[in-house]
Amino acid sequence: MAKIVFKHPESLKENIFHYCPGCGHSIVHRLVAEVIDEMGIRGITIGVPPAGCAVLAYNYFDVDMIEALHGRGPAMATAIKRCLPDRVVFSYQGDGDLAAIGIAESFHAANRGENFSVIFINNAVYGMTGGQMAPTTMLNQRSTTTPAGRKQSVDGYPVKVSEIFSRLDGAAYVERCAVSSPAGVNKTKKAIRKAFQCQLDGLGFSLVEVLSLCPTNWKLSSVDSCKYIDEVMSKVFPPGVYKDLTGKTGKTAEARP
Amino acid sequence: MIIKTIFSGFGGQGVMMMGTSLAQSAMSKGCHVTYLPAYGAEMRGGTANCTVAVSDEEIASPVASEPNYLVVMNQPALFTFQNRVTAGGSILINSSIVEASPSRQDITTFYIPCTDMAQELGNSRAANIVMMGAFVRQSDIVPPEIYLKTLETIMGSRKKALADINRRAFAAGYEYVQK
Amino acid sequence: MNKVLMSGNNVIGEAAIRAGCRFYAGYPITPQNELTEYMAEHMRNAEGGIFIQSESEVAAINMIAGASAAGVRVMTSSSGPGISLKQEGISSMAAQELPGIIVNIMRGGPGLGNILPSQGDYFQATRGGGHGDYRTIVFAPGSGQELADLTMDAFDLADKYRTPAMILADGMMGQMMEPVIFKKPKPRQYPEKFMLRGAGGGKSKFIRGLLLDPVDSEAHNWKLARKYEVISENETRFEEHRLDDAKLVIVAYGTAARIAKGAIKRLRSHDMKIGLFRPITLWPFPEMRLRTLSATVKNFLVFEMSTGQMLEDVRLALQGYADIEFHGRPGGAVPTPAELANVIARVYEQKD
Ligand SMILES: Cc1ncc(C[n+]2csc(CCOP(=O)(O)OP(=O)(O)O)c2C)c(N)n1
Ligand code: SF4
Ligand SMILES: [Mg+2]
Numbered sequence: 189m190a191k192i193v194f195k196h197p198e199s200l201k202e203n204i205f206h207y208c209p210g211c212g213h214s215i216v217h218r219l220v221a222e223v224i225d226e227m228g229i230r231g232i233t234i235g236v237p238p239a240g241c242a243v244l245a246y247n248y249f250d251v252d253m254i255e256a257l258h259g260r261g262p263a264m265a266t267a268i269k270r271c272l273p274d275r276v277v278f279s280y281q282g283d284g285d286l287a288a289i290g291i292a293e294s295f296h297a298a299n300r301g302e303n304f305s306v307i308f309i310n311n312a313v314y315g316m317t318g319g320q321m322a323p324t325t326m327l328n329q330r331s332t333t334t335p336a337g338r339k340q341s342v343d344g345y346p347v348k349v350s351e352i353f354s355r356l357d358g359a360a361y362v363e364r365c366a367v368s369s370p371a372g373v374n375k376t377k378k379a380i381r382k383a384f385q386c387q388l389d390g391l392g393f394s395l396v397e398v399l400s401l402c403p404t405n406w407k408l409s410s411v412d413s414c415k416y417i418d419e420v421m422s423k424v425f426p427p428g429v430y431k432d433l434t435g436k437t438g439k440t441a442e443a444r445p
Numbered sequence: 446m447i448i449k450t451i452f453s454g455f456g457g458q459g460v461m462m463m464g465t466s467l468a469q470s471a472m473s474k475g476c477h478v479t480y481l482p483a484y485g486a487e488m489r490g491g492t493a494n495c496t497v498a499v500s501d502e503e504i505a506s507p508v509a510s511e512p513n514y515l516v517v518m519n520q521p522a523l524f525t526f527q528n529r530v531t532a533g534g535s536i537l538i539n540s541s542i543v544e545a546s547p548s549r550q551d552i553t554t555f556y557i558p559c560t561d562m563a564q565e566l567g568n569s570r571a572a573n574i575v576m577m578g579a580f581v582r583q584s585d586i587v588p589p590e591i592y593l594k595t596l597e598t599i600m601g602s603r604k605k606a607l608a609d610i611n612r613r614a615f616a617a618g619y620e621y622v623q624k
Numbered sequence: 625m626n627k628v629l630m631s632g633n634n635v636i637g638e639a640a641i642r643a644g645c646r647f648y649a650g651y652p653i654t655p656q657n658e659l660t661e662y663m664a665e666h667m668r669n670a671e672g673g674i675f676i677q678s679e680s681e682v683a684a685i686n687m688i689a690g691a692s693a694a695g696v697r698v699m700t701s702s703s704g705p706g707i708s709l710k711q712e713g714i715s716s717m718a719a720q721e722l723p724g725i726i727v728n729i730m731r732g733g734p735g736l737g738n739i740l741p742s743q744g745d746y747f748q749a750t751r752g753g754g755h756g757d758y759r760t761i762v763f764a765p766g767s768g769q770e771l772a773d774l775t776m777d778a779f780d781l782a783d784k785y786r787t788p789a790m791i792l793a794d795g796m797m798g799q800m801m802e803p804v805i806f807k808k809p810k811p812r813q814y815p816e817k818f819m820l821r822g823a824g825g826g827k828s829k830f831i832r833g834l835l836l837d838p839v840d841s842e843a844h845n846w847k848l849a850r851k852y853e854v855i856s857e858n859e860t861r862f863e864e865h866r867l868d869d870a871k872l873v874i875v876a877y878g879t880a881a882r883i884a885k886g887a888i889k890r891l892r893s894h895d896m897k898i899g900l901f902r903p904i905t906l907w908p909f910p911e912m913r914l915r916t917l918s919a920t921v922k923n924f925l926v927f928e929m930s931t932g933q934m935l936e937d938v939r940l941a942l943q944g945y946a947d948i949e950f951h952g953r954p955g956g957a958v959p960t961p962a963e964l965a966n967v968i969a970r971v972y973e974q975k976d
Contacts, residue, residue, distance in 0.1 A: 239705075239736055257736065258705060259680070289651065289680035317652040320660070321677055333652070333664040333677045342668075343677070465801065469629050472803045478629070480801035484655060484739070506886025507800055510962035 197221035199230045201250045210410030212311060212400025213242050215367045219377045220278070220307060221249060227384060233276045234268055236261045238290075240282035241315040259290020262297035262306065269304045276384055277304040284314045287323035287347045294353075301358030301392035305383040308349060308395055311402040312421065319405035323347040326424050331405075346424055350397045354430035360392035362430040366399035368417035372427070386434050399425055446501055448586055449509040451526050453494035454518025454539070459573035462599070463516065464495035466577065470587045470595035471499040479507035492521060499586050514584055516576060517543055537580055539572065555583060555622055562617050571614035578618025589619060627803040632771050632793060635804055636727055637662035639775035640699050641670050643809045645725070647691035647698045649676045649684040653706045654739040655795035656729035660701065681706035685713030685726070692722040693831055695819030697779055697812065701727035703795075704737055707745060707753075714788050715754030718848070719833045723782035723814070725775070726760075727791045729798040732956030740956025741795035741879055746933035749792045750907040757845050759852045761789040761859065762906040764877040768802030774904070776809050783814040785855055792906060794929070796879045796958065852908075861904035862913055866892065870899030872972050873917065875938050876927040877903050879958070884927055886961030887968055896972050906934070911941040918945040923975045925949045925968060929958065947975070 196202070199221040205214045224230050230251055237245035239258035246253040256264045261279035269277040286294045286308050294306065313331055314320040321331040321338060326346050328337040338346075354362040361383055365376035376398055383394035399421050401413035408416055450467065454460040461482055468480040482495040496509045511531035517523045517538045523545055530536060532551045541560035559575035566575075574596070581592050593615060600608055630638065637659050640648070648663040660677070667675035674691070678684040681702050688698035702710065707728045717724055730745045732738040749762045761781055763774040775791060782789040820829060835841035865885060867873065876884040881902040888898050901917065901924075903910050918924075924946055926935045931954045938948060951967045953959050 243736070255736070284652075291679065314652050317654055317657050320652040320657065323679070332657070332661045335665050342675075465629070468801060472627060472629050478801075478803060480629070481796065482799055482801075484795070484799045505889050506883045506961045507796070507802075508883055508886070508958060508960050510886075510960035 197225050199224040199233075199250050201248055203247050205248065206244060207241065208402075208404040210401060210403045210413060211241070212367050212398065212402065213309060215373060216307065216309060216376065216398055216400060217242075217245065217248050219373065219380055220280075223377060223381045223384060224251065227381065229276050229384070232274065233278070234272070236265045236268070236277070236279040238279070238281045238285040239316070240285050240309075242280055242282065242309065243316065245280055259285050259288070260293055261285065262290065262293040262302070265304045266297050266300070266302045269302060273303070276387055278307055278384070279304065280307045281309065282315065283308070283310045283312065283322040283324040283347075283349075287349055291323075295356070298353050298356045298393045298395065299358045301360070303387055303390055303392055304394075305380075305387050306393075306395040307380065307383075308397045309400045310349070310397055310425065311400045311405075312346075313402055313405045315402050315405055324349070324425070326420070348425065350395070350425075350430045353395055356393075358393050359395065359431055360433040361386045361394040362397075363395075363432070364397040364399070364425060364427045364430065366417050366422060366427050368399065368401065368414040375427075382434060389434070391433055397425075399427065447498060447504065448500070448514070448584065449496060449498045449512040450514040450516065450580075450584070451494060451496050451509060451512045451529070452516045452518070453492070453522035453526055456493045458493070458518045459570070460493040460518055461495055463573050463577055463580075464497045466592070466596055466599055467497050467499070467580075467586065469599060470592045471497075473595055474587050474591050476501060477504050479504050481507045492519075494522065494526070514580070516580055518573070518576065519543060520545060523547065535583060537576065537583065539576060541572070555579060557618060557621055559618060562621070563614055566610060566613050566617065568610050568614075571610050574611045574614040575618035575621075578615040578620075579622045580618075581615075582619045582622050589615070627805055629801050629803050630768065631658055631799055631801045632768055633658035633729065633798045634662045635768050635771045636701070636775050636791065637666065639772040639806060640725065640779070641666055641673070642806055643697065643776040643779045644812050645697045645699045645779065646670065646672050647674045647688060647696045648700065649678045649687035649691075650701050651678050651681050651684055651706060653703045655731055655741075655798050656701050656703050656727065658798070659727065659729070681709040682713065685710040685717075688724045689713060689717050689720070689722050692717070692724045693720075693820045695814070695816070695821060697783075698723075699725040699727065701729065703729045703739075704731045704733050704745065705735075707748065711748075711754035713754075714760060715752070715756050715758060716833050717788045718752075718754075718758035718760065719756065719844075720831050721786040721818075722788065722831070723779075723786055724788050725778050725782060725791065726788055728793070730792065730794040732954070738956045739795060741797075741929065741958055742954065742956050743794060743878065743880060743929040744933070744954060745792065746906065746928070746930060749790055750909070750937070758848060759855075759907055761785070761787065761855060761908075762792050763789065764792050764904060764906050765797065766863070766878055766881050766902060766904070768800065768804045770904070771797065772804045772806055776807065779812075780810060781855075781859060783812065785851055786818065787851070787855075792878070794879050856908035859905060860908045860910045860913070862910040863900075863902040863904060865900040865902065867899040867901065867917070867921075869897050870921060871897045872923045872925060872968070872975060873899050873901050873921050874925050874927055874968065875901045875903070875914070875934070877906060877934065880927050880929050883959060883961050883964055887965035890961060890965045891969060891972070894969075896969065898968060898972060903934070909937045909941065911937070914938065914941040915943065915945065918942050922946045923949075923971075925951065925971055927951045927964065930954050
């Protein structure tokens with residue numbers, strides 16, 4: 189009997205991704221779906237896709253999903269999880285979505301320790317609208333709204349989401365990964381699994397930041413995009429575990445008034 | 446007299462540039478023009494198209510109900526737009542890439558192997574300019590000198606070698622279609 | 625002045641900078657990204673020009689309110705969802721009598737909708753959009769040239785009446801390229817007494833929006849209302865196209881009016897006596913002129929890229945003095961002139 193080494197995750201529909209070739213969204217979608225399959229939670233999972241390139245995620249994930257307005261995913265996810273505490277709820281957000289227009293909703297969901305997970309795709313640009321500056325765009329990085337490169341004096345500094353959110357008392361688990369290498373992909377998958385487990389254990393807010401490639405707007409090949417993540421992005425946004433309360437015993441969720 | 450043309454093909458084939466260069470040159474000839482691109486999600490799928498209207502009087506609608514010309518740079522473009530062309534209109538096809546032919550009898554079709562021709566000239570990316578050579582001759586909307594002059598302005602400060610290839614590509618397309 | 629071929633989004637940006645706009649804040653959204661990008665590239669080169677890519681549309685509108693208070697000519701732009709987010713700020717600018725230009729390059733709605741051309745934001749634009757008893761001057765340009773001219777005029781009127789003004793166009797107007805000539809802008813006339821620049825040695829000023837005292841509040845509302853009346857009397861604009869012998873008049877604005885003109889051209893060649901009435905200001909709506917027309921024309925057809933919004937203003941204007949038919953294509957659908965011509969011809973023949 190042949191051993192199956194590759195199969196289509198059950199939590200992914202058969203539809204063909206609309207993402208550009210080499211796009212990091214495709215990779216992360218697959219990882220999330222594999223985790224859902226492996227944890228056996230397809231039937232109790234509800235996802236909240238953003239306005240961003242992943243806006244059509246409901247075409248790919250075979251779980252219940254409701255599209256949120258730009259940046260408001262964490263508010264929707266908060267409410268869904270509060271109404272259905274035994275479900276697994278995740279919002280899926282880009283850097284513009286989470287750290288620009290939706291920073292208030294994300295920040296306060298984390299600060300309240302809402303018991304859902306955020307899958308945060310950091311590709312350092314606004315992908316969907318055609319490559320404008322994102323909050324995570326790095327200094328001197330060119331974008332269509334920073335034609336001469338991002339300047340600290342007028343555009344400010346790149347926002348370091350994992351560093352900031354890990355400082356909030358409501359956050360239970362925050363990790364930054366990168367999908368630029370096989371090892372990074374494996375780490376990302378583990379992190380997503382841990383985030384979902386954190387939620388099942390009622391520990392509170394979890395966030396997995398993924399350094400993700402956007403070959404189209406970076407105007408690089410997929411291979412060079414991976415190099416860019418490893419050599420440039422990872423220096424500004426170092427991967428690693430920024431907060432982890434999952435090892436601690438006792439359910440913090442119950443301890444909260 | 447108003448003449449509307451749809452240019453259509455893959456993103457990256459320079460389809461939009463074909464449209465803007467026609468609009469720009471017709472404007473410098475003194476005509477009224479509109480250039481209307483398809484944008485956004487329509488382009489994510491990898492296709493690109495635009496409509497150019499040229500007229501000696503004010504242009505009412507930039508939307509083309511029945512274009513006089515359809516320029517087809519890839520196969521899907523032919524199927525999407527061939528039925529829109531006005532009876533008696535013309536379709537110009539990049540026959541290096543497009544294998545099918547129009548199913549209509551009431552139009553004139555020109556087959557120009559522009560990708561191959563551009564390759565022979567040393568730059569397959571000039572296929573759109575080869576096509577513009579054929580188009581300018583067939584359509585008679587702008588004189589070739591005006592078109593070429595406009596093209597040079599658009600290309601601006603870019604390399605001289607490129608300008609040279611463009612001129613030769615244009616001439617090749619222009620010669621290819623007999624009037 | 626030379627003709628230049630530019631996309632509508634870029635025309636608005638260029639016209640604004642020429643008109644002396646020196647502060648722009650915006651947030652990306654299709655189909656107006658080219659305008660934000662144009663300002664990113666050119667505002668920083670204009671003397672004293674400030675461009676900020678804000679963190680949201682909410683921030684953008686409040687940024688222009690601040691810059692306006694500081695005495696600078698200001699503009700922001702967006703589409704659909706972003707314009708909705710700006711409404712609280714627009715209401716506040718109307719209340720605080722702060723001039724500023726808001727550009728809405730309409731896309732299909734409701735909700736995220738789509739990014740195609742639409743005219744579904746007519747109610748939002750003309751009815752105030754935000755809360756409270758206020759109006760916004762709304763221009764609906766119908767060509768690249770008008771985008772240039774009306775953008776400049778909008779700055780002048782916003783200053784003159786100390787009120788926010790809106791340019792209401794759609795994805796097609798924003799993306800389409802047409803030749804334009806930029807006219808010479810008028811010098812700005814905006815008294816320093818309305819600007820907050822620090823009291824210096826003189827009396828300090830404040831600009832407020834909260835009026836807890838009902839007497840003050842009512843007085844302020846009446847003052848605004850009188851201003852809106854003056855605007856209605858003096859600033860209403862429209863275009864009449866082939867109305868002289870028309871038996872049926874199409875009422876349409878912006879892109880829809882362009883398509884209607886194409887359709888009319890076709891039908892006129894078949895001897896059908898059809899004309900176009902095109903409101904250029906949607907607020908104030910050219911109500912009186914339309915009512916006058918109903919003395920001679922008895923049949924109107926309203927055409928919009930929506931399910932029927934301006935239709936209500938036409939009904940109010942005609943007050944039952946004429947028959948009104950409607951044709952609409954919502955959600956990003958743009959009919960061709962041929963399609964519209966068929967609809968118009970059917971109505972025309974019924975009425976004939
Ligand atoms: C209120 C509002 N403003 C703007 C937009 C337009 N918009 C859609 S997605 C997006 C940004 C996408 O960037 P990001 O969140 O980084 O996601 P990516 O596409 O890069 O994955 C914007 C500005 C919108 N849909 N709603
Ligand atoms: S634009 Fe970038 S983020 Fe969007 S699908 Fe393409 S590669 Fe992915
Ligand atoms: Mg992004």
